Amino acid sequence: MLNHILIRLVRAFLTLMLVMTFAFLVLRLSGDPAIILLGPDAPQDAINAFRERWGLNDPLWKQYLAYIAQVLTLDFGVSMRDQVPALELVMSRIPATLAITVPALILKVAIGIPAGVYAALHRQSIADRGVITLSIFGFTVPSFVLGLILVLIFAVTLGWLPSGGQDSWRHAILPIATLSVGGIGIMARFSRSAMIEVLGQPYIRTAMAKGLSWRDVVWKHALPNAAVPIVTLLGFMVGSLIAGAAVVESIFSWPGVGRLIVTSVANRDLAVVQSLLLVIACSMIVANFLVDLAYGLLDPRLRSKRAAH
Amino acid sequence: MSLVSIRDLKVSFDGVQVLHGIDLEIGEGEAVGLVGESGCGKSVTWLAALGLLPLKAAVSGSAKFAGQELVNAPRTTLETVRGGRIAMIFQDPSSSLNPVQRVGKQLIESIRLHRGLKGAAARVEAIRLMDLVGIPSASTRIDLYPHEFSGGQCQRIMIAMALAGEPDLLIADEPTTALDATIQAQILDLLARIREETGMAMVFISHDLGAVSAVCDRAAVMYAGRVVEQNGIRGLFESPRHPYTVGLFQAIPQLDGPRQRLVPIYGTVPDPRHLPTGCSFSPRCTSASDFCTSVQPGLVRQDDGCDLACFNPAAHAVVPAYGHSVKTTEYVR
Amino acid sequence: MSVLLKASRLCQRYTTGKKLFGKPSTVTAVDGIDLEIRAGEIVGVVGESGSGKSTLGRMLLGIEAPTDGEVLWQGALMPMPATPKWRALRRDMQLIFQDPLAALDRRMTIADQIAEPLEIHRLMPREQIGARVMELMEKVGLRADQADRYPLELSGGQRQRVVIARALAMSPKFLVCDEPVSALDVSIQAQVVNLLYDLQQDEDLTMVFISHDLKVVRNLCDRVVVMYLGRIVEEGSAEEIFARPLHPYTQALVSSVPQAGTGMTNRIVLQGEPPNPAARPSGCAFHPRCRFADAACKAKVPSLMRDNGRLAACLKLRTLPFQDEKQLTHA
Numbered sequence: 001m002l003n004h005i006l007i008r009l010v011r012a013f014l015t016l017m018l019v020m021t022f023a024f025l026v027l028r029l030s031g032d033p034a035i036i037l038l039g040p041d042a043p044q045d046a047i048n049a050f051r052e053r054w055g056l057n058d059p060l061w062k063q064y065l066a067y068i069a070q071v072l073t074l075d076f077g078v079s080m081r082d083q084v085p086a087l088e089l090v091m092s093r094i095p096a097t098l099a100i101t102v103p104a105l106i107l108k109v110a111i112g113i114p115a116g117v118y119a120a121l122h123r124q125s126i127a128d129r130g131v132i133t134l135s136i137f138g139f140t141v142p143s144f145v146l147g148l149i150l151v152l153i154f155a156v157t158l159g160w161l162p163s164g165g166q167d168s169w170r171h172a173i174l175p176i177a178t179l180s181v182g183g184i185g186i187m188a189r190f191s192r193s194a195m196i197e198v199l200g201q202p203y204i205r206t207a208m209a210k211g212l213s214w215r216d217v218v219w220k221h222a223l224p225n226a227a228v229p230i231v232t233l234l235g236f237m238v239g240s241l242i243a244g245a246a247v248v249e250s251i252f253s254w255p256g257v258g259r260l261i262v263t264s265v266a267n268r269d270l271a272v273v274q275s276l277l278l279v280i281a282c283s284m285i286v287a288n289f290l291v292d293l294a295y296g297l298l299d300p301r302l303r304s305k306r307a308a309h
Numbered sequence: 310m311s312l313v314s315i316r317d318l319k320v321s322f323d324g325v326q327v328l329h330g331i332d333l334e335i336g337e338g339e340a341v342g343l344v345g346e347s348g349c350g351k352s353v354t355w356l357a358a359l360g361l362l363p364l365k366a367a368v369s370g371s372a373k374f375a376g377q378e379l380v381n382a383p384r385t386t387l388e389t390v391r392g393g394r395i396a397m398i399f400q401d402p403s404s405s406l407n408p409v410q411r412v413g414k415q416l417i418e419s420i421r422l423h424r425g426l427k428g429a430a431a432r433v434e435a436i437r438l439m440d441l442v443g444i445p446s447a448s449t450r451i452d453l454y455p456h457e458f459s460g461g462q463c464q465r466i467m468i469a470m471a472l473a474g475e476p477d478l479l480i481a482d483e484p485t486t487a488l489d490a491t492i493q494a495q496i497l498d499l500l501a502r503i504r505e506e507t508g509m510a511m512v513f514i515s516h517d518l519g520a521v522s523a524v525c526d527r528a529a530v531m532y533a534g535r536v537v538e539q540n541g542i543r544g545l546f547e548s549p550r551h552p553y554t555v556g557l558f559q560a561i562p563q564l565d566g567p568r569q570r571l572v573p574i575y576g577t578v579p580d581p582r583h584l585p586t587g588c589s590f591s592p593r594c595t596s597a598s599d600f601c602t603s604v605q606p607g608l609v610r611q612d613d614g615c616d617l618a619c620f621n622p623a624a625h626a627v628v629p630a631y632g633h634s635v636k637t638t639e640y641v642r
Numbered sequence: 643m644s645v646l647l648k649a650s651r652l653c654q655r656y657t658t659g660k661k662l663f664g665k666p667s668t669v670t671a672v673d674g675i676d677l678e679i680r681a682g683e684i685v686g687v688v689g690e691s692g693s694g695k696s697t698l699g700r701m702l703l704g705i706e707a708p709t710d711g712e713v714l715w716q717g718a719l720m721p722m723p724a725t726p727k728w729r730a731l732r733r734d735m736q737l738i739f740q741d742p743l744a745a746l747d748r749r750m751t752i753a754d755q756i757a758e759p760l761e762i763h764r765l766m767p768r769e770q771i772g773a774r775v776m777e778l779m780e781k782v783g784l785r786a787d788q789a790d791r792y793p794l795e796l797s798g799g800q801r802q803r804v805v806i807a808r809a810l811a812m813s814p815k816f817l818v819c820d821e822p823v824s825a826l827d828v829s830i831q832a833q834v835v836n837l838l839y840d841l842q843q844d845e846d847l848t849m850v851f852i853s854h855d856l857k858v859v860r861n862l863c864d865r866v867v868v869m870y871l872g873r874i875v876e877e878g879s880a881e882e883i884f885a886r887p888l889h890p891y892t893q894a895l896v897s898s899v900p901q902a903g904t905g906m907t908n909r910i911v912l913q914g915e916p917p918n919p920a921a922r923p924s925g926c927a928f929h930p931r932c933r934f935a936d937a938a939c940k941a942k943v944p945s946l947m948r949d950n951g952r953l954a955a956c957l958k959l960r961t962l963p964f965q966d967e968k969q970l971t972h973a
Contacts (some may be wrong), residue, residue: 211392300454489690494898562857573832620681630927
């Protein structure tokens with residue numbers, strides 16, 4: 001087990017290095033931050049001074065080494081635009097994002113899983129067809145379309161809810177709804193097929209042949225087995241809690257991480273983009289690790305496979 | 310009175326009929342073999358009787374257990390019969406146990422359900438059952454998961470779970486097919502021993518005639534959803550009457566005696582969607598007449614107690630006893 | 643008869659569970675096998691799961707390179723897999739295994755699948771391929787009108803015939819059949835076994851027939867090799883091995899075959915678990931399940947010894963109680 005954790009840590013570190021290198025290269029090769037930040041009409045002196053200050057005149061490899069050395073000492077630089085530490089800036093946006101993504105995740109789980117399981121248990125019924133149709137609708141309509149439709153209906157036409165901003169809990173309702181619809185659809189679809197797969201397994205027949213009530217067969221034998229694939233999807237959703245709301249935040253002018261991504265990329269605010277990527281990568285890695293732990297709890301076969309290693 | 314009485318049991322899946330009226334009696338304490346090749350309906354018969362088929366299956370006819378009708382019976386009736394009066398074990402023991410639950414928990418679940426034992430008492434009983442079926446150091450291994458047992462041991466645990474309800478009848482559906490030769494022998498041994506000790510009846514579903522003859526008193530041979538012949542083991546093996554039974558016996562290679570060319574049955578099992586008219590076996594049958602291809606023979610009791618569905622059966626003992634068939638030719642090398 | 647294939651000291655070890663630190667654990671699937679296969683014979687390989695019989699088959703074909711030891715094909719060393727020399731050899735040797743559906747492409751007609759090896763190896767002009775396919779289909783007992791069918795439209799026995807026809811397309815010299823009839827019903831199994839026998843005779847094939855079904859092996863093979871945990875425990879003619887098995891394991895194996903119409907009397911029922919290559923017992927690997935084992939068996943690995951013209955690997959060979967034929971086969 002210790003070995004297993006050690007391997008994972010090494011892998012996580014390598015992943016982070018790769019992400020940072022990639023971010024560095026793409027950003028340096030895609031335009032001059034000095035011109036973008038100061039404007040094309042800025043005097044040459046100002047541009048030179050800016051370049052000097054941020055080390056942009058050094059050769060690329062030198063910049064890269066300096067950058068890696070900086071990262072390894074846990075210094076993630078300062079925003080070129082706002083002059084505040086980049087990591088702090090990113091961190092300050094996280095609560096706002098979580099305020100809409102966490103409720104959305106709860107909705108995905110609380111509606112998606114029961115809907116999918118119910119559909120699987122009542123295959124070919126009207127409810128099953130309804131769940132399939134709605135879930136297809138849910139994950140095919142893009143969130144920017146759905147967001148705008150919701151704004152049109154509930155903000156513009158009915159005037160029940162605000163169309164943007166972050167002043168009260170009422171402002172969060174439309175972003176949360178927009179975020180959760182697609183996920184509910186995917187979750188329902190996935191839970192349904194996981195459950196159908198499990199219900200066809202020989203051990204379900206054994207449980208029925210034992211004389212268990214259908215209720216017990218479902219709760220004690222089918223659901224614990226169906227949980228394994230569902231957790232994979234759940235892990236993916238947890239991993240995108242921080243970065244997954246960029247479009248929705250932009251539509252509803254919600255001041256979260258997603259909007260920071262959009263603006264800092266547009267401004268070539270190198271330190272901020274790099275810090276963002278680091279935080280997002282970390283959240284993915286942590287989510288993956290949690291999924292792994294959950295697998296171990298849910299499936300003893302994986303547990304003993306790991307112990308053997 | 311017989312324990313189970315099946316009358317004219319029919320099953321179809323999506324309009325395709327796979328069982329064409331099965332009649333079968335199982336007496337108390339009797340061991341009956343159900344023999345036939347894949348798709349002949351030998352497993353479906355029992356899954357239908359216990360209501361274990363998927364919902365799309367349409368079941369008609371009657372299957373009575375101790376006078377109680379099971380076909381299309383309410384769920385609660387079936388649930389009291391399943392496990393408690395009729396237990397079932399299956400072909401693939403490793404995937405027939407819930408992979409994420411400890412075997413002890415699965416055993417205790419049955420014990421609690423049918424015997425009302427709880428807590429420590431149920432656990433003691435689970436360990437006793439595991440001992441009974443020959444799991445070494447049961448008291449420590451009770452908390453392991455199915456994947457920590459071999460296939461043969463999983464089948465032993467399945468048998469222990471079946472015994473938990475102290476059933477009157479055990480349905481063993483190809484219980485040794487997926488196991489290695491020496492382990493097959495162990496499981497057959499165990500089944501025979503347990504039957505001796507408990508006196509429960511058993512239905513042994515298998516394509517392996519050798520295994521059936523080893524553990525059964527009587528056997529029914531099925532082909533394309535019908536019983537074509539039924540007799541006591543001795544009668545069936547010494548003097549098979551239906552051409553399919555004869556062919557099945559001859560197709561099994563011999564272990565002793567000289568090296569022989571195998572004797573196949575030509576052709577293949579018919580597709581249930583396009584059954585031939587008349588007797589389903591007629592296209593493969595060497596003694597079929599025109600009559601056979603137009604009229605379906607019914608299962609008729611013969612003078613010697615054998616049930617037979619054939620217009621042109623092999624005469625008594627004209628086909629010599631299994632093991633010395635006349636048709637075999639020695640390889641010339 | 644000339645020796646077509648000769649394996650010496652053949653070993654296959656698999657590494658499992660690589661660790662970041664410390665030694666990886668290895669599982670020995672095949673452990674020092676010597677075997678000669680003469681041209682034109684059918685050699686049966688029997689054993690339970692975990693005995694290494696399929697691994698042996700793949701090494702004989704050169705599909706898997708042995709960890710130790712060597713395979714000589716017609717006197718020359720078997721080339722390493724995926725080299726040009728090795729590819730050229732593929733024509734001469736073919737493998738048929740248990741599940742024909744897995745071996746066939748579901749989206750190709752059976753005629754196309756039989757023609758494929760001929761096209762790949764450019765063995766004949768394109769216009770002759772069609773005729774050759776028909777000839778092959780007739781040889782394995784498929785009707786000409788089935789040429790345009792897809793694998794899913796055929797029965798299990800017919801699919802196995804397609805696989806056999808495809809294997810024969812290049813007129814191989816050597817065929818390894820790994821449980822080719824295990825998934826088939828008895829009546830169909832007999833058809834396919836007879837087909838394999840006839841083809842072996844007509845095409846002058848040399849065949850290794852891997853199976854757990856002793857009854858089929860008995861009636862098809864000339865010579866039989868019995869394996870237990872990666873080693874040969876007994877080798878001899880099919881006639882001798884089944885009539886008078888020498889090794890206690892072979893005795894139990896023969897005795898475990900349920901004979902129709904005989905009941906449960908006089909069987910040797912082996913106790914204990916099937917062999918597990920990951921937890922190999924010391925000394926004679928069979929000793930924990932053996933009726934005759936003593937301390938010596940636990941300590942010393944027996945080698946394959948010739949005694950009275952028979953080959954067996956057992957320390958107790960000379961002192962074993964004589965098993966008479968009747969008792970073992972309950973004839």
